[in-house]
Amino acid sequence: MMQEIEIRLAGQEISRIAGGPLSGVLRLLEGEKEIFIVCDRQVEPVGKRLMEACEGVVGMMPIVASEEEKDMDTVLDICGRMMDAGLSRGALLLVVGGGITTDLSGFAASVYKRGIRYANIPTTLLAQVDAGIGGKTGVNFESYKNMIGVIRQPVFTYLCAEVLETLPKRDLLSGAAELLKTFLIDNTSGNYEKAVRYLSEGEGDLQALIFGAASVKAGIVARDPFEKDERRKLNLGHTFAHAIEHQARLRGEDLTHGEAVAIGTILAARLSEGLGISTGLSSRLERDFSAAGLPVRCPYPLADLAEAMDKDKKAAHGRISFVLPERIGSVVIRDLTAAVALNTLASSGLAPALCPEKDKDRKGND
Numbered sequence: 407m408m409q410e411i412e413i414r415l416a417g418q419e420i421s422r423i424a425g426g427p428l429s430g431v432l433r434l435l436e437g438e439k440e441i442f443i444v445c446d447r448q449v450e451p452v453g454k455r456l457m458e459a460c461e462g463v464v465g466m467m468p469i470v471a472s473e474e475e476k477d478m479d480t481v482l483d484i485c486g487r488m489m490d491a492g493l494s495r496g497a498l499l500l501v502v503g504g505g506i507t508t509d510l511s512g513f514a515a516s517v518y519k520r521g522i523r524y525a526n527i528p529t530t531l532l533a534q535v536d537a538g539i540g541g542k543t544g545v546n547f548e549s550y551k552n553m554i555g556v557i558r559q560p561v562f563t564y565l566c567a568e569v570l571e572t573l574p575k576r577d578l579l580s581g582a583a584e585l586l587k588t589f590l591i592d593n594t595s596g597n598y599e600k601a602v603r604y605l606s607e608g609e610g611d612l613q614a615l616i617f618g619a620a621s622v623k624a625g626i627v628a629r630d631p632f633e634k635d636e637r638r639k640l641n642l643g644h645t646f647a648h649a650i651e652h653q654a655r656l657r658g659e660d661l662t663h664g665e666a667v668a669i670g671t672i673l674a675a676r677l678s679e680g681l682g683i684s685t686g687l688s689s690r691l692e693r694d695f696s697a698a699g700l701p702v703r704c705p706y707p708l709a710d711l712a713e714a715m716d717k718d719k720k721a722a723h724g725r726i727s728f729v730l731p732e733r734i735g736s737v738v739i740r741d742l743t744a745a746v747a748l749n750t751l752a753s754s755g756l757a758p759a760l761c762p763e764k765d766k767d768r769k770g771n772d
């Protein structure tokens with residue numbers, strides 16, 4: 407059993423992060439009499455194992471976890487199934503799946519009967535190091551990501567490396583981008599270098615890296631649960647990433663969140679250089695990310711990212727908080743308009759190497 411991390415927030419139940427073999431989660435479920443499992447269809451065997459092993463389980467709902475299905479209809483379906491199962495306000499919703507499943511189900515738990523408890527067993531690397539920790543829940547709306555939702559902590563998040571064994575390589579890499587992002591914010595114990603080594607050479611201890619990233623995130627969430635200040639750092643690369651993902655959706659192209667975060671982080675490093683905050687960092691990150699198997703070039707022209715960046719849910723009065731790396735292990739936040747950010751990238755001569763200038767050769771429907 408790994409050490410436990412606690413997120414203590416005033417007036418709220420402690421949110422615990424624990425980990426170990428899947429069977430170890432039963433200890434955390436002892437005494438629960440009404441557990442309803444929502445589980446990504448792709449990991450239904452994990453849900454079934456829990457259902458068989460845990461007496462308190464009263465029902466299970468497998469869901470299709472896709473960005474297209476991450477909407478209010480699915481939240482209402484989950485609420486409907488919980489009603490049909492007769493779940494009371496004392497029930498626990500146990501969520502088994504990746505970030506889409508934890509976002510959707512955490513939101514359903516937060517609104518069902520004005521809120522029941524929920525707990526996460528993330529089954530992707532991305533959800534283990536990011537989405538499953540910190541209580542962000544919600545759905546996409548009108549093609550914009552996570553436009554509707556609440557921040558509400560799970561009672562626990564259980565990190566189990568065993569469930570990653572069947573994860574496709576591309577999904578593992580998607581989580582790798584969030585892992586590297588986290589260590590760019592806080593490089594305690596040289597975890598950034600250890601993560602690059604693990605990803606490029608297969609050397610090191612993934613479970614320790616997962617727990618290292620979870621610890622960084624838990625510390626930040628405990629200090630700033632509602633993203634007023636420090637938590638914004640966790641959005642490193644995400645303003646660009648959400649705009650890139652929006653473009654990919656419009657064009658019907660296939661891009662994972664982690665791939666977009668990797669490209670977005672490189673763009674953030676380039677912007678940081680354009681603003682004189684750092685020097686030479688983007689080349690280092692490009693090398694490291696490429697060695698890890700992550701993409702580093704933006705497939706879309708910068709101009710096409712502007713509209714989605716303006717609609718970023720974190721934009722206030724036309725300004726967006728850009729998280730900019732200063733060096734490995736340290737980031738700063740600067741409030742800029744999307745236009746200033748994109749012009750800085752374009753005029754510094756830093757963008758052309760990363761983004762196509764024209765779109766005429768690309769297929770697409772926008």
Ligand code: GLY
Nearest residue numbers: 536540542637640
């Ligand atoms: N994914 C960033 C956060 O949870 O704050």
